[in-house]
């Protein structure tokens with residue numbers, strides 16, 4: 001019969017596509033089967049990219065099957081031209097209906113399973129990192145600091161103690177200090193005095209803490225801060241496990257390195273906001289300059305919050321850190337290890353809002 005032949009051919013075509021993929025060693029890392037995604041430079045990125053590719057392949061296979069059935073039905077089960085009869089109706093076929101309820105359930109379960117497996121891998125940060133980096137986002141730039149390198153603590157404990165002390169002062173801000181000075185209160189009376197006193201003693205908005213309390217932010221001895229004229233460059237070694245601790249000094253930002261195929265929201269007060277602000281990458285696989293961006297609309301200059309990850313050899317990284325410890329700037333230390341002292345993957349944008357010129361794009 002004619003339609004069984006068509007079906008057989010469709011099945012054969014599908015089998016060929018699957019066989020081609022399996023025979024190619026299931027390596028979907030090529031321009032076609034990445035389906036628009038970049039290659040990625042971390043093992044985490046590779047896992048996510050493979051998952052994406054296989055999801056699209058599965059969706060396409062399912063799509064071809066469904067399109068096949070649709071066209072088969074349209075072509076071979078039409079009302080015949082010279083027959084007054086409808087084709088045989090197959091509604092309320094219990095077995096068929098149970099089957100096409102069951103199949104999507106299986107598809108969702110499989111996708112869910114692999115989503116959880118990949119997600120758990122990407123979110124895991126239980127292993128000991130070689131380099132721990134503090135990332136602080138603020139309107140509108142980034143600060144990067146090295147907290148720990150090969151077990152050596154590099155936190156700026158003096159600065160952090162100072163911030164903690166300032167926070168303590170905010171907590172105990174009472175009728176005798178700051179905006180609730182006695183002199184001010186002495187001028188008030190009755191309802192106004194009561195109101196002002198209430199205001200002074202009211203717990204802060206962040207779980208009772210003051211909104212001005214920034215003691216959750218991290219400070220390190222070696223830091224790189226971006227400005228509107230300089231794109232901050234975060235220098236990292238290849239082949240080392242890196243751990244990122246991210247926090248915002250103001251509104252919600254998002255840390256996004258395109259070649260890591262990863263981004264995560266950077267929020268203020270991560271603990272109070274129940275945000276897991278730590279993540280790891282097993283390693284960066286290749287040296288190079290990788291552009292980073294803020295991926296959460298965070299105000300007027302959001303689009304200019306760019307940074308760069310510069311991946312260098314572990315030896316050069318050690319030299320870079322030693323130079324930074326000796327007081328060299330990021331640019332000077334980069335130049336000393338034979339790297340470009342300024343970002344190469346992106347450039348500072350023109351912050352003049354009245355300017356009509358496009359700028360800041362590499363090659364412009």
Ligand SMILES: [Cu+2]
Pocket residue numbers: 137140252253254294295296297298302305
């Ligand atoms: Cu931002």
